[in-house]
Amino acid sequence: MKRESRGIQSIEVGGELLRALARSGEPMMLRDLAREAGMTPAKAHPYLASFSRIGLIEQDETTGRYEIGALALELGLISLRRLSGVHIARPKIAALASQIGHAVSLAVWGTHGPTVVQLEEPAQPVHIVMRAGSVMALLETATGRAFAAFLPEKTINAALESGLDRHGVGYNPKRAVKGAKVAEMLTEVRKHGLARALGDPLPGVNAFSAPVFDHSGHVALVITAMGPEGTFDARWDSPIAHALRDCAGGISKRLGHGITAAAE
Template sequence: MAKESRGIQSIEVGGELLQALVRNGEPMMLRDLAREAGMSPAKAHPYLASFSRIGLIEQDPSTGRYEFGALALELGIVTLRRLSAVRVATPAITALAGTIDHAVSLAIWGTHGPTVVRMEEPSHPVHIAMRVGSTVSLLETATGRIFAAFMPPATINAALTEDLDRLSIGYDPNRKIKGPAIDKILADIRTRGLARAVGEPLRGVNAFSAPVFDHSGAVVLAVTAMGAVGTFDVNWNSPIAKALLDCTNAISRRLGRDVKD
């Protein structure tokens, strides 16, 4: 067993105040902050004074409330910039595939549209004609519909042209989506937070797909669970759907998105 590194107890004690601010999510009075951190105001004050000097904490002179300062904000921004959505999501989809025992893919918005960048296989063999590097349809696949539903229309309209033309749905000269069918599909996906494919476009394969958002609220990934029609439950409230949403919500939180359970 690795020996635990020696730390500085006073820093760890002061860290309780920072954690209390994180949990509360809003500026706090000294007495409330101290209580949340499990210490007296007299003990908390010197820590807050030191944190203020280095910019971790600042006090509003009009209200007396403490909140995170400029250094804390800079640290948060640097952390978010360094986070790779794919890197964060990879162990999560590995765990999801093991939990549901179905294939799970990870897709990003690439040069040519939704592009698969990771695939996790289940314990049993399954034939799914989707591999790393595959670009999938925006309108015919669960993965594609996630991007169509949550990305800015200006970004996806050019890519939608081909799908709309092939499916004879039509589009206007400004490349804006027309047709109540597509509007309804995308609105339903936004409401549920899930897209579903039942036996199509891959014959004999069902799928659920859900979005991953970053700290700004932009969709950065689509996580898709896939399985054979006879074994993959497509009920909206199925254990597969719930496990998928739990997975994508956890990834979004890791990327700084405030997601409510």
């Protein structure tokens, strides 16, 4: 019989606060966070103070609400990067960035929608409002559109209707989530196998995004190439577009995409 290792009870108790914050997915007031963790605010506060000091959580100075901190984000990103698809893709997107001379990002479908887990910048980086951990709006960004076009319709509809990506880069609270324009936009993405953004939502920055599929045909990742509109060739048949498609296709093949169909 395996002997259970001795733990520290106070850490396990405090961990309930982290779990409650993770379940919420939103910044929380002390009283609400304590209630969800099954303790009083007075009991919760010392734990939160300690978690704040080490970066597991942080408190907004204006609203007083608590949210996930930098250390927690870093740990989450490390976990995401260890996933097989991300592990395979990381050196590939670094090579792609070097090949095309533009920034390349890698995103997964996370708790709040399209989430960047890796960003490779060229020798002369361009200012882009994006970093590892950034959430990208579903309909307003090339990264988001690639997910929206190829993930199951039920998944995307639920995400759009709930505003899952409302904290995402480029998010427009007045956007239409259904209708002919949305359908036409996603049809274009499927037609070209790429999503494209031309100076919107990031002024002066163009982008292409390509989906990466796993062995079951599910979108595992999205790779996005982006750069200044003056040097980033955004034609559908441009060298950048071809290089991005080849990169995404190669990673998809490594993940087993198409192998089952070929065998059948």
